[in-house]
Amino acid sequence: MPSDITVNCRSCFKRFVFSTEEQEFFSSCGLSNPPKRCHNCRLISRVQRVSGDNGRTTEVPCAECGTRTVVPFVPKNGKPIFCNQCFRTNRLKSQDPMAM
Secondary structure (H helix, E strand, C coil): CCCCEEEECCCCCCEEEECHHHHHHHHHCCCCCCCCCCHHHHHHHHHHHHHCCCCCCEEEECCCCCCEEEECCCCCCCCCCCCHHHHHHHHHHHHCHHHC
16 A cells, blocks of 8 residues: 655645545546645646636635645635645545544
8 A cells, every 4th residue: 555755846845745545546547656746836837827827826824724725716705714634634524424
């Protein structure tokens, strides 16, 4: 079974974890190489490709852990915004029937 891999982002130079779940997803999509950018830089790059600039991204603190994360919109309605890791954790909890 693969283990988590720590990778250096080529855009922001920060270290990020390429989790076993992400590795399985990449493999199921036929991708064999680990990502070269962290989640936030991948999101910014994707928005720039689509819109031509990064004016639509907003950096906000995660509602759960406080880590700064980038979202491709301006939060307006007061809903909590989660970083990638907290979002996945919360989604797994909501799918687990034993968590209730």
